[in-house]
Amino acid sequence: xxxxxxxxxxxxxxxxxxxxxxxxxxxxxxxxxxxxxxxxxxxxxxxxxxxxxxxxxxxxxxxxxxxxxxxx
Amino acid sequence: xxxxxxxxxxxxxxxxxxxxxxxxxxxxxxxxxxxxxxxxxxxxxxxxxxxxxxxxxxxxxxxxxxxxxxxxxxxxxxxxxxxxxxxxxxxxxxxxxxxxxxxxxxxxxxxxxxxxxxxxxxxxxxxxxxxxxxxxxxxxxxxxxxxxxxxxxxxxxxxxxxxxxxxxxxxxxxxxxxxxxxxxxxxxxxxxxxxxxxxxxxxxxxxxxxxxxxxxxxxxxxxxxxxxxxxxxxxxxxxxxxxxxxxxxxxxxxxxxxxxxxxxxxxxxxxxxxxxxxxxxxxxxxxxxxxxxxxxxxxxxxxxxxxxxxxxxxxxxxxxxxxxxxxxxxxxxxxxxxxxxxxxxxx
Numbered sequence: 001x002x003x004x005x006x007x008x009x010x011x012x013x014x015x016x017x018x019x020x021x022x023x024x025x026x027x028x029x030x031x032x033x034x035x036x037x038x039x040x041x042x043x044x045x046x047x048x049x050x051x052x053x054x055x056x057x058x059x060x061x062x063x064x065x066x067x068x069x070x071x072x
Numbered sequence: 073x074x075x076x077x078x079x080x081x082x083x084x085x086x087x088x089x090x091x092x093x094x095x096x097x098x099x100x101x102x103x104x105x106x107x108x109x110x111x112x113x114x115x116x117x118x119x120x121x122x123x124x125x126x127x128x129x130x131x132x133x134x135x136x137x138x139x140x141x142x143x144x145x146x147x148x149x150x151x152x153x154x155x156x157x158x159x160x161x162x163x164x165x166x167x168x169x170x171x172x173x174x175x176x177x178x179x180x181x182x183x184x185x186x187x188x189x190x191x192x193x194x195x196x197x198x199x200x201x202x203x204x205x206x207x208x209x210x211x212x213x214x215x216x217x218x219x220x221x222x223x224x225x226x227x228x229x230x231x232x233x234x235x236x237x238x239x240x241x242x243x244x245x246x247x248x249x250x251x252x253x254x255x256x257x258x259x260x261x262x263x264x265x266x267x268x269x270x271x272x273x274x275x276x277x278x279x280x281x282x283x284x285x286x287x288x289x290x291x292x293x294x295x296x297x298x299x300x301x302x303x304x305x306x307x308x309x310x311x312x313x314x315x316x317x318x319x320x321x322x323x324x325x326x327x328x329x330x331x332x333x334x335x336x337x338x339x340x341x342x343x344x345x346x347x348x349x350x351x352x353x354x355x356x357x358x359x360x361x362x363x364x365x366x367x368x369x370x371x372x373x374x375x376x377x378x379x380x381x382x383x384x385x386x387x388x389x390x391x392x393x394x395x396x397x398x399x400x401x402x403x404x405x406x407x408x409x410x411x412x413x414x415x416x417x418x419x
Contacts, residue, residue, distance in 0.1 A: 001403040001414055007289040008303075012418040014132045014167065017193050023416075024288040032129050032164070033093075034352040035306070035417045037359030050358065051365045054415070058375065061413040062295055065288045 009057040011035055015070055025060045026070045027053070074118035074229055077146045078107040079156035079172045079186075081165045085125030090349035093164075095127035097141045106214060110155060113222030118229075122149050124172075128164035129348075135167070139175040146172075147180055153229045158187035158217040159194060161209045161389045163347070166194025173202040183228050187221050190243070191391055196283070199243040203228065206241055209389075238275065283392075294376075298412035301379035303402060305387030306353060306360045306419040307345025308336075317386055319346040325385035325398050327405075330378070335364035347388030348419045360417055379411050387418060 001008040002024050010023035013032040029035035036050045060071040082092040084105045103111045103120035111120050124145050131138040146154060154176045156169035166188040173184035187205035188195050195204050205224055207217040220241055228234065237244040253260065260277070267274035292298050309317050315326040330336070336357035343350035358364040366378045383402050387395070406414060 001399075001406065001416075002286045002289040003400075004403055004407055005289045006403065006407055006411065006413060007291055008414040008416055010416045010418065012416075014135075014164070014418075016135065016197055017163075017167070018418070020193065020197055020283060022283050022285050024286065029417065031352075032133060032419050033348050033350070034359050035419060036362045036365075037352060037356065039352050039355070046359075047364065050362050051368070054362050054365045054369065057415050058295060058300070058369070061300070061415075062291045062293075064291045067288070068285075 007061045009060045009071070011053070011057060019068055019070070022068070024065060024068050025063075026068065027057050027060060028070065028072065029053075073116075074114075074153055075149065075151045076110070076114070076118050076120050076153045076155060076225075077149050077151040078103060078110060078120050078123045079142065079146075079154065079169060080104060080106065080123055080125050081131075081159075081162070081168065082125060082127040083165075085123065087125055087127070093127045093129035093349065095125075096130055097124055097126040097138060097145055099124055099145050106158070106218060109214065109218045110222060113218050114226075117226060118153070121151065122146075126168065128162070128168060131168040131171070132164040135171055138168070139171045142172050143175045143179055146176055146182075151182060153225055154182055154184045155221060155225060156184065156186040158205070158207050158211075158214065158221065159189075159192060160207055160211050160213070160217070161189040161192055163193050163388070166192035167197060168194075170194040170198025170202060170204065174198055177202060185221055185225050185228060187217050191389070195243050200246045203234075203245075204243045206243055292413050295413075296373055297376040299377040299379050299410055300366065300375050301406050301411045301414045302330075302361050302363065302366065302382040303406075303414050303416045304361050304382065304384050304418070306348075306384070306417060307343050307350075307386035307388075308341055308353065308357055308360050308382075308384050309344050311340055311342050313342060313344050317344045317384065319344050319386060320389040321394075322386040322390060322398070323394060325383055325402060327381040327383055329381055330363055331380040333363060334367045336361060345386045345388055345419065347386075353419075360419065362415070362417070376412075379406070379409070 009025045012018040013029040018026045100123045104123040159166040169186040189209045341357045353360045
């Protein structure tokens, strides 16, 4: 996607792999088996958490970068 | 007698399957599972004094912390050699094996060897740091892998000269070693070119890296009018898996309609992916493909539009070249449909 000019955010638990394969905009996921969630939280809290991660991802899409970056 | 500590994941360590992928590092005295085969391979010259076992998810999600914990456990045995795996095509396991070997080598100065298949991400991440013997893809080839590891380990730990990657069977480490050749470079490259033109196999003297770097795309300026798409390699598919996305080594992807859907309903989806325990995602698919939150953001005007399809394939035991093609196809489709940016969620 990045190659054709479309920004993409890679939400991924194992960030070294994302870096290795060349993802430019990387966002650490919660867990491998639960990337944008947390089963320990109540559904309402979990959705809030998911929203905060997705908002970070959208911010990353709007951020100019020169090289690979992990958006913590 | 050479003292060896062996590293295994939870599966080969006999703790459990994906359901135990979260277990923290622990020690078992003596050899376990494949470690027994290693012990047999050693015969008289070595003994597996202990086995350190760790869950693949625990390690992959806490690489630094887990590496240190494993290194501490290993150090109490004062081994002469550490071996890890073989990991074959198991990605998280390969990463753990590479990380354990690197940490032990760097912190304890102990020689290490591990082994995995060429498509294992662990081989790309760690081949420059540690000796990784090349294995076939499947654990059915365990006997062959153990034999290669054992023979190499003996040469390594007894201080013998280690030959080139192709001689010894390990992945090239990115080291340029000067060798004397009977032919000048110009002749060698013409020979290679002629082989290539005839479609015959040849060996490059300086292989290109597999992963290229792409210039970052410009950011989205007006996200309030932009269409954003959701893409995943977590293998989420509609119930019945209509496109028959494979549970591993995927050859294609699917596009799934989410127009007018406010949140993914667990009864409508399943997971076709054997590389992770999908219980949480099956309970609530929005944990993988966050349609619910994206729809809220769309309604609030914070994004222009959530693209009316999500794209899905399965990212386990894949061939890099195949995935490159799928990625290209997905990107081109998204572009043609007016999508400005995407979120890709990986498991």
